[in-house]
Amino acid sequence: MQKIEAIIKPFKLDAVKDALREIGISGMTLSEVKGYGRQKGHTEIYRGAEYNVDFIPKIKLELVVNNSQTDLVVETITKAAYTGKIGDGKIFVMTVYEVIRVRTGEKGADAI
Amino acid sequence: MQKIEAIIKPFKLDAVKDALREIGISGMTLSEVKGYGRQKGHTEIYRGAEYNVDFIPKIKLELVVNNSQTDLVVETITKAAYTGKIGDGKIFVMTVYEVIRVRTGEKGADAI
Amino acid sequence: MQKIEAIIKPFKLDAVKDALREIGISGMTLSEVKGYGRQKGHTEIYRGAEYNVDFIPKIKLELVVNNSQTDLVVETITKAAYTGKIGDGKIFVMTVYEVIRVRTGEKGADAI
Amino acid sequence: MNSGDTAFMLIATAMVMIMTPGLALFYGGMVRSKNVLSTLLQSFICLAVVTIIWVLYGYSLAFGTDVGGLIGGLDFLLLRGVGAETMEGGTIPHLVFCAFQLMFAVITPALITGAFAERIKFSAFLLFTILWTTLVYLPICHWVWGQGWISSHGGLDFAGGTVIHINSGAAALVAALLIGKRKGWGKESLHPHNLPMTLLGAGILWFGWFGFNAGSALAADGIAATAFMTTQVAAGCGALAWLMAEWFYQGRPTILGAASGAIAGLVAITPAAGYVSPASAILIGLAGGMLCYFAVLVKNKLGYDDALDVVGIHGVGGLWGALATGLFASLAVNPGGADGLFFGNAKLLLIQAVDAGATIVYSLIMSFIILKGLDLLIGLRVDSDDEVQGLDLSQHSEIGYTL
């Protein structure tokens, strides 16, 4: 099984979620993160002092899937999260050795 | 070494933490995440308009442990986080190649 | 490629970020997490009742880098995040099989 | 000069002043967190901009010697001649009346900001506020309260249902249509980011409204007492009516509903406050809450994006209030008023309708001209990236919260 982590732009979340639902993905976990990369941050002004803020709000999606699904999921996210502008984000793929569903104790592919 | 990621219901956090402490686990990191899965979300109403919110607040625990401890930790979490209702959450297990403790520079099992 | 996860003290973020920038690291993702470990939490008092809070605010940095960079990055973070007091944090290293840049579809090292 | 009346009017004026920050919070809580500051500022800065206009020429155009029933003369430019001495026929210093009226002028353009929230350029908003105050508010204020054509034909508007609520509601409708829907409307959730803030705003508005309505008696007397009590009753009834309506129709009583209903009730009673009995205020408030609830539902159907429901609450509530005054007004309550339809005088209802109609038509047309002009000249709306990023950062380089 593999874990796919996707860093995307927050306003693309609904599009990505809908696209994933269409290909039958029904489990994922998201968190609010801050990203640092090529995309420029912004300047804030407070009482005449300027602060540069490098970190940009992003959403991180985590999905554990069977290896066979990885390519499709990655492709789906890539398409749905795409705007073509800098900062569209990254997708990372890692191996997961075991998955357990707390409610049933099921393991492996059954638990996803 | 392995990293265990557990997605649990927020109100089970204290129970899980206490159970882990009892088996001698003294290090972990948690974050607030939102989960999407079988468990139904909820409806919000604002000035007559209804919004369906699919994502449900969850807590993600991350623990890095020695391989020998993994099974016990997984079992402990499974028990403590259990309610038997949909949405109890998932546990994922991954391999970690190296662990470093910043304060001492220790590596590997010593650093956990 | 490898993913480096570093749990650090929040007020060390700027120092770590600057140190990483100096060695040419230009991409990372951070999130606010809560840590539990050797470092003592604190006590809160509300209307005469005391609550012990074990979890301590931390920042989690995630960086995906080429294997060749891992050691340098780990060392850089270790130095910059160091205070010598309990709770300086941990660094975990994991393998990443694939990286995709959403904007271009580039894969592997090019996408980092 | 009567020190009791003066004391009352000074404090009432301060209470109307704090309604504008109250409105800022009421609105600010309803937008997404990335737009909270811009929304707050759009109300707050009216306290600055309109105050300056008022001193320079605003009070004069509204209350200077009448010119053809349409506008005031220039006698009071820079508040020359508006001093500490008692007004003719009144019991309070002229400056107190001037300050009291100023606060009404401040909040009216602030009310409109709910329509174009989360997407207007700050520069365009500022110019709009200046132009609209000058070209729409001041004339209508003169018509109704400054010896203009409406004031003289017997219509009743105790505390500004027409001048303030119907007027801002009409302008809001034009604004919402011209500026277009927010990005993501109907797709993403655009729900409130901070409802406790909205409730706090509603509480402050409710409090200030006693200054607004009871203060419109211009004296600490029995009429003020009546206006005070009807205000409280209509606010409570509006809150309950909206809450119950949504409980019935949508299965849940909401806090935003209770707050919105209170405002709807307050809007509805505004023109009637000093002319009707507390018992009538129950009906005015209940109907106000209910009507506005449905008006907001209808908006969701019609599909224009009046973001914070200025039309549904101030427009519809104000119109209902103007007509309700024509129904429930009673000489027994206020000998200086008139009897309404339910007290045997159908004519009042007609006059009320005509006044409201004239206000709506004038406000619609002039607001359209101003907004269209500004759109062509400098553009009303921020560009799409700025809207996604939020107005706080893109217009003001600030963020609301770092918690």
Added chain:
Amino acid sequence: MNSGDTAFMLIATAMVMIMTPGLALFYGGMVRSKNVLSTLLQSFICLAVVTIIWVLYGYSLAFGTDVGGLIGGLDFLLLRGVGAETMEGGTIPHLVFCAFQLMFAVITPALITGAFAERIKFSAFLLFTILWTTLVYLPICHWVWGQGWISSHGGLDFAGGTVIHINSGAAALVAALLIGKRKGWGKESLHPHNLPMTLLGAGILWFGWFGFNAGSALAADGIAATAFMTTQVAAGCGALAWLMAEWFYQGRPTILGAASGAIAGLVAITPAAGYVSPASAILIGLAGGMLCYFAVLVKNKLGYDDALDVVGIHGVGGLWGALATGLFASLAVNPGGADGLFFGNAKLLLIQAVDAGATIVYSLIMSFIILKGLDLLIGLRVDSDDEVQGLDLSQHSEIGYTL
């Protein structure tokens, strides 16, 4: 009619009105964030529900012609006969008195909501509020202020220590015991989610309390001045006493302690405000802050879950205030009052104790009957899943913040 008194009472009434939103914030900040809206609404909606009751029959039952010392008659139903003219023997319009008293009736049931916060059904809460106001508040209000049996035997209650604070405290005790502890009590941390909101609420309450206490003079006179100053002094002393007590006993001065102490001081001075000197107010306030601090500590030991400490602050503080009036009242301060124990008249203390006792007993019994009845009929408490999810979503389909 006296325009100065009328001005004062109109504004004082508005100030008491804003205490209820202030209380909403004070309480709202103390619950967990998933219950903030439900807590705010429970106070806010009292402004609607009790207002309607008041107009329909409430004012009449409280202040209508006395029937056997127990309740008022039906003469003022729908506020018939309550108009703009001056009250007999007074200097302000009858409607102003009626509105002022209304605001007291509004806040009293709102105070009780702190006891059952975070777990009551909204429907049960609404019915409770209606029944309790009718069956408990109105009679006791009549006894004390409406020519009922307490009013005639010489007890002193300047601004409602008995009617409002002791009464709500007693009801809160019953409510906390009947509805049971919150899930997680003693295990999870149930600490406040937004203390700045609580402090804001305390600030608004303090401000409004000047209307409450000084306004209870019903005139802008020297008694009002005395009540104003003693109110400020007791609030400050209460805040400092609580802060110092917890600094001493727990090693830390807290902001919630300062805010709670201020409220404790305000509660304690309420019955005494117009009868005691500022110097006495220092002692009343200091003791009030300290006593309530210990009362809250004791609760933690006794183990009933009075979530926001209505018993510890309003019950205990109110009782202390009633007795303190019997100690510190002085004819030198207010010739219309009486001398207390420290001024040579032990009898007053006894009367105060009897009045407080009667109120407690009646309130305990009636509150029990009402709450028990509702529990059997429709259930007081939300089910366990709803409580875990939070009342905001389960009862109102809304969430407080999306920051």
Added chain:
Amino acid sequence: MNSGDTAFMLIATAMVMIMTPGLALFYGGMVRSKNVLSTLLQSFICLAVVTIIWVLYGYSLAFGTDVGGLIGGLDFLLLRGVGAETMEGGTIPHLVFCAFQLMFAVITPALITGAFAERIKFSAFLLFTILWTTLVYLPICHWVWGQGWISSHGGLDFAGGTVIHINSGAAALVAALLIGKRKGWGKESLHPHNLPMTLLGAGILWFGWFGFNAGSALAADGIAATAFMTTQVAAGCGALAWLMAEWFYQGRPTILGAASGAIAGLVAITPAAGYVSPASAILIGLAGGMLCYFAVLVKNKLGYDDALDVVGIHGVGGLWGALATGLFASLAVNPGGADGLFFGNAKLLLIQAVDAGATIVYSLIMSFIILKGLDLLIGLRVDSDDEVQGLDLSQHSEIGYTL
């Protein structure tokens, strides 16, 4: 006694009281979230500490029988002799004047807290507040308002520009320099954590300032009306001036700028409020907003860490106001005042400068002595770890938000 004046002053006093919670919010929103409670508490607790001082000996030292032009006598200890009867030569109860003045004494040390925010020990802060109020505020208050040496030589300070703003600004400068910069200053971003809270605070301050300024007329009369209007005008102009200045110089109009500018305008008009015309208030406000904006910019250059800009806003704004009174005061506006430079009387400007200068010198020196002494005795500043953790946890064992 005049009931209208009394009504006005009672409410005005309550309005000044709520300025302190307003200031708490204004400041509280500007610090980092880990210090929000400590910042709120530092203002809030002044309502307790200064009130007690005032009753015990403060009012007496400030307003007791003059001793050598320097301090008041002990005649009013424990407010003996300060009662419900009318003051000599006045129209309101003595206690009302005493309460009104108390609220000024409360807010002055609260203003200073902005300078040492986010790093002072609570114990050191408490002692500072007690000593500073006693040794700095009370004497200066006596000099200006209590028949002291300044009061008698013809200077004008309508509502406390010298006593309150210049005074607190000077103390703040000393405090900022002595306590040193916040950890991370110039490296980390120390920006505001909750600007809506700051705006709410500004709104409450603006509202309360009507009590502050108009109330300083001590009567509901034409002077109060003038002060009311000039207050509104200067606040609006200050807000707009600051907003425009930063728009011009930094490319962005900010909400913090608008709020800060409003406060700057209010500070500037304070000494002038009842002596100048609304037209003059425009200039005073505009210049006030602009000057304070630049003063804050200069601070960033000079590099001392006056965290919330007490010097830049209250010090500079207050000084400008004192001098502006010497420029714009006019006998035509207030026959009880004087003509300023622009009305042909250069001498007034000189007197104003001397009074301001004396206040600055005295306040600088005494504040230095008090703060240095405390630093040596118990230390002003929390240790470095506590500062990193935040004062809320380290000083008060509480956290602001759990959202």
